[in-house]
Amino acid sequence: MNPAIYFTLLLFIPAIFLFFIKGSRRSTKRLPPGSLGIPLIGQSLGLLYAMRKNTAERWVQERIEKYGSISKLTLFGTPTVMIHGQAANKFLFTSDSNTLSNQQPKSIMSILGNRCLFALSNDDHKRVRGALMSFLRPEVLKQYVGKIDVQVRMHLESHWQGKQQITVCHRYEIDKTTNPFLTGVHDWVSRSSPTWVPYPFRGTTPPIIRPILMDQIPRKRTSSQEAPSGPCKPMGKFYLRVLPLMKTLTFNIMCSLLFGLEAGERKDRLVECFQEMMGGMWSVPINLPFTRFNGSLRASSRVQNMIIQLINEKRMALQQQQQQSDHGHQLSKASSLSSPPQQQQDLITSLLSIRDEDNNNNNAAAVLTENEIVDNVRLVMVAGYDTSSVLITFLIRLLAKDPVVYASILDEQEEIAKSKASGELLTWEDLAKMKYTWRVAMETLRMLSPVFGGFRKALKDIEYGGYLIPKGWQIFWSASLTHMDESIFPEPSKFEPSRFDNQVSTVPPYSFVAFGGGPRICPGYEFARIETLTAIHYLVTRFTWKLCGSTDDTFSRDPMPVPSQGLPIEIEPKKKSYTTIA
Numbered sequence: 001m002n003p004a005i006y007f008t009l010l011l012f013i014p015a016i017f018l019f020f021i022k023g024s025r026r027s028t029k030r031l032p033p034g035s036l037g038i039p040l041i042g043q044s045l046g047l048l049y050a051m052r053k054n055t056a057e058r059w060v061q062e063r064i065e066k067y068g069s070i071s072k073l074t075l076f077g078t079p080t081v082m083i084h085g086q087a088a089n090k091f092l093f094t095s096d097s098n099t100l101s102n103q104q105p106k107s108i109m110s111i112l113g114n115r116c117l118f119a120l121s122n123d124d125h126k127r128v129r130g131a132l133m134s135f136l137r138p139e140v141l142k143q144y145v146g147k148i149d150v151q152v153r154m155h156l157e158s159h160w161q162g163k164q165q166i167t168v169c170h171r172y173e174i175d176k177t178t179n180p181f182l183t184g185v186h187d188w189v190s191r192s193s194p195t196w197v198p199y200p201f202r203g204t205t206p207p208i209i210r211p212i213l214m215d216q217i218p219r220k221r222t223s224s225q226e227a228p229s230g231p232c233k234p235m236g237k238f239y240l241r242v243l244p245l246m247k248t249l250t251f252n253i254m255c256s257l258l259f260g261l262e263a264g265e266r267k268d269r270l271v272e273c274f275q276e277m278m279g280g281m282w283s284v285p286i287n288l289p290f291t292r293f294n295g296s297l298r299a300s301s302r303v304q305n306m307i308i309q310l311i312n313e314k315r316m317a318l319q320q321q322q323q324q325s326d327h328g329h330q331l332s333k334a335s336s337l338s339s340p341p342q343q344q345q346d347l348i349t350s351l352l353s354i355r356d357e358d359n360n361n362n363n364a365a366a367v368l369t370e371n372e373i374v375d376n377v378r379l380v381m382v383a384g385y386d387t388s389s390v391l392i393t394f395l396i397r398l399l400a401k402d403p404v405v406y407a408s409i410l411d412e413q414e415e416i417a418k419s420k421a422s423g424e425l426l427t428w429e430d431l432a433k434m435k436y437t438w439r440v441a442m443e444t445l446r447m448l449s450p451v452f453g454g455f456r457k458a459l460k461d462i463e464y465g466g467y468l469i470p471k472g473w474q475i476f477w478s479a480s481l482t483h484m485d486e487s488i489f490p491e492p493s494k495f496e497p498s499r500f501d502n503q504v505s506t507v508p509p510y511s512f513v514a515f516g517g518g519p520r521i522c523p524g525y526e527f528a529r530i531e532t533l534t535a536i537h538y539l540v541t542r543f544t545w546k547l548c549g550s551t552d553d554t555f556s557r558d559p560m561p562v563p564s565q566g567l568p569i570e571i572e573p574k575k576k577s578y579t580t581i582a
């Protein structure tokens with residue numbers, strides 16, 4: 001044989017050998033069982049329908065019974081592998097960033113921006129997350145317990161206090177010239193914040209004995225809303241809807257801690273834009289002038305402008321502070337990421353203050369770009385708003401239905417309240433004493449995780465559980481099924497807070513995943529804990545409540561759990577309240 005041909009063949013033999021080996025290996029890997037369904041649509045509608053109908057857990061369970069703990073399907077336009085269980089969670093939360101990346105629906109990513117944590121990986125994710133944690137870590141957050149306490153009390157004062165009964169003073173015909181928003185016949189309702197209520201209220205029967213729901217009362221108030229004279233008489237019970245109220249509360253806490261924004265016109269504008277932005281978060285990402293997605297994108301850019309304005313103001317304030325301190329003393333520089341001074345500041349100021357001190361000079365570069373601050377402040381607002389409000393809402397429902405849990409929580413909270421002077425704020429140490437209350441919260445999250453699950457994307461072909469997950473496919477995990485696994489949580493349908501008596505030793509790793517796990521585990525855990533415990537403390541020590549309407553456990557997912565009608569309750573202030581509003 002010609003030696004040239006001989007050597008060429010010799011060179012190709014390993015490549016040919018590798019090709020066959022690789023080919024034979026690939027052929028041993030099978031795609032998981034299940035059907036991809038109709039292209040692009042697949043099983044998306046089935047899952048969304050089940051979420052709405054409060055049967056999502058059953059939907060996932062049925063798939064597992066049919067195909068086992070790993071199956072393929074199509075969700076939201078992408079071929080997907082659904083996996084579940086403790087081992088699956090470990091795989092998802094510990095795989096390196098060359099194997100899996102985070103994956104979120106397109107609508108969410110377009111609204112939140114491409115520099116938010118959801119979109120980042122590797123070093124960028126570490127750097128930005130580290131910066132956020134410099135504000136969200138417990139050692140820093142503990143300074144803010146008092147600030148959150150003030151927000152909770154203000155909320156109760158304006159939205160709960162005096163809302164047990166409505167009193168109507170006068171019935172008025174309002175014409176367009178008096179108030180263009182409130183034409184027709186209205187009742188003047190006299191409470192701590194008087195408002196007009198349309199008459200006849202919802203239908204033909206007299207409004208007198210009809211329950212009036214908080215958000216059905218017109219919001220617009222004008223100078224024409226002067227209190228009319230005349231005798232007032234009680235007109236019936238006042239119902240509060242818990243979920244919208246808890247959303248208001250968590251939003252206010254965010255505004256105060258993230259932006260240093262307290263009540264006022266600016267905050268009201270932000271609420272409006274924020275709510276519009278949230279409206280299209282899970283919408284079909286079709287960007288046409290009349291779509292929900294489009295409205296949400298526009299609201300998101302208005303929120304962005306407001307955050308940029310706040311950034312500019314806070315940057316100027318920091319520069320002024322810096323000039324003053326340059327005259328006084330030198331700031332100590334201890335670590336490579338210098339933390340902001342340990343005085344209270346908001347998240348934006350904190351993020352602006354973090355400098356990369358590797359270059360060791362006064363003009364060290366900021367660790368985050370302006371875009372990164374905007375996108376991540378917006379992400380924190382979204383991630384923290386829907387989740388904690390849902391947890392507090394479902395705790396309120398539980399306390400109305402479970403007298404044993406209620407009595408134990410009340411005992412714990414009254415003990416703490418008794419140790420405080422009137423009007424004294426709660427402290428970090430007080431929260432540490434609320435052990436039982438937090439166990440109840442954890443058990444509530446186990447049985448009803450606000451975040452149903454999430455997605456990751458395979459960055460290369462992965463072999464998992466004997467099957468192939470091809471590169472580019474997404475992986476879907478659901479918290480609830482591991483939470484209901486009886487080999488991990490015996491009698492999973494029983495509400496048993498003692499499962500969390502000593503979470504580290506009693507709950508195996510990667511089994512309780514309401515906050516996710518691994519490098520992307522929720523950084524807002526402590527924040528959520530402080531808000532929840534503070535809210536429950538003041539609620540149980542100052543009010544009693546009972547559920548109105550349906551008292552069963554139903555809710556729908558949108559995608560967060562929403563109890564029927566937002567959970568209407570009837571409240572009664574306590575005669576003896578340990579904590580008075582300062």
Ligand code: HEM
Binds near residue numbers: 118381388450
């Ligand atoms: C009961 C309350 C909460 C629950 C159940 C919850 C749950 C979760 C879950 C499941 C994830 C996804 C983890 C993953 O993909 O592996 C997450 C991520 C996140 N959460 Fe929370 N969360 C809560 C409250 C909060 C609060 C109050 C904040 C902010 C103050 C917050 C900020 C975030 C952020 C920024 C991420 C993205 C983290 C990353 O990608 O690195 N969360 N949360």
